[in-house]
Amino acid sequence: MNSSTIDMQTPSDFFRYRNVMLRIFLAILIALTLLSAWHTELKVGTFFTALPRVASWIFAHVVPDAAAWSRFPSMLEKLVETIFLSIMATTTAAVTAFLFAIMGSQCTRINGFFAIASRAVASVSRNIPIAAWALIFLVTFGMSAFTGYLALFFASFGFLTRAFIETIDEASDSQVEALRATGASYPHIIAQAVIPASIPQMISWVLYMVETNIRDATLVGLLTGSGIGFLFDLYYKTQQYKSASLVVILLVIVVMTIEFLSNHVRRKIL
């Protein structure tokens, strides 16, 4: 919106210009909406009937029955499995991402080729959606926990590499400069300047990733038939909705607890 290109002699010209722009913008938005609705065969009427139905469904199934409680131990087992899977994928991805970030960051890179290569690998890894990763590994790793682990690993690795590169660039630029001036070797620079300066922020990203991965692990489990996602899918498809909603409640408790813990830790370390 380059205001110098239009002739604005009076304030009313400005407002007229703004109104015209606003109308064009709204028209484009409406056109895109209609096009999308048509293309996805969206039944607009269902929108309004769905909301009250879902609300009454939630109220009817939010309290678990005896059958749901009897499955509680197996839910807990799968939930613990999912939590561990998320942590494992995050930590191993973080270590790998750190190595790639050191190669990719402007201030610690070894040479231009490695910098571009590491950024490219991370970009591909992050831009293939986690659902696609899960389906790619489903073919060879089947319904084992490896499938979920690898899908979470690649998605986390791509995301964390970008986050770590930003962190290293921001946090350690001046320290690296200072150590380099004193003639410190490359390993010394990494160990004494880069890691101490950027580790709190990197841990903060790792905690965020653990949280995200628990939600994503549910999705991957649904796709590949493992973990807590599979259990939800099983109850959902057999219409044992009270058990399914107990799974949701447990997930909410876990995710909110982890969010609370990581916020607490973040306040302590940052």
Place this chain on the structure above:
Amino acid sequence: MSTVDYNRWTGKIAIRRLTTSQAWLYSVLVVLSSATVYGFLVLDTKGVGLIDAATRTIEYFGLMFGSPRGVPSHFGVFNDSTAALFLASFNLVLQTLSLAFLSTLLGGVIALVLGLFGAKNLTGPRTSNAIKGLMALIRAVPTVLWVLIFAIGAGLGAVAAVIGMSFHTIGYLLKAYSESFEEIDEGVIEALRASGASWLHIVSQAVLPSSITQILSWTFLRFEINFAVAVAMGAAAGAGGIGYNMFISAGYFFDIREIGFITYQILVIAILLEVVATRLKKRYRLAS
């Protein structure tokens, strides 16, 4: 970093004392790494041999990304024309983009309304906190479960997907929008209020005009995320689009080369969206 050199005064051995933040940092590292080691020890492999499957994966990756190929009939094309196949698969990509667009728009509109009520400088802290608490609860449920829950009321399809996907969108955009609103100079609002402007006037003449570029950029960032989410909802929750086709090729046809064909298309769109998003982020200095 407050290591004090005690032996200078007392002659005792120097002990490195941890600051509170270092202690927390080390405990987090210890907890996470021991959980990782334990997790690998008890990993449920279901009899899949790691070495064997890994070798096969590398072999399959060659086929997947080395010679990708779509089967025309899987895309509803019944002649051998390559152009028709690409048109059909691009049509599915457009369907996924449409789902992402609709849920971003729905989520964005709701987030905008809630954000105006939620920003601390526009209403009191109580409303703001209540909205933030509700959002934390909504965010805790994975998107796929929201979509499946809404599928009970609306049937599997676009409506359930759009509503379900808009939930996390609202949470994400609400935070972004209210932070942009809170950045607005308090003096401007004060001046308008003093001149007798109503809340609606303040919002439409001061708040929205000065934060509109940020709002649009944040909305685009969410659209980028929602594209990946829409792929996932197609695969896991019957929302249609390219994600559904990928689910079918991987889960039913076991067609490795078709998985490669679809992955490439998703990758190209995702990278294009990311390039635009990164530019917007740099230009308007949006903190992630």
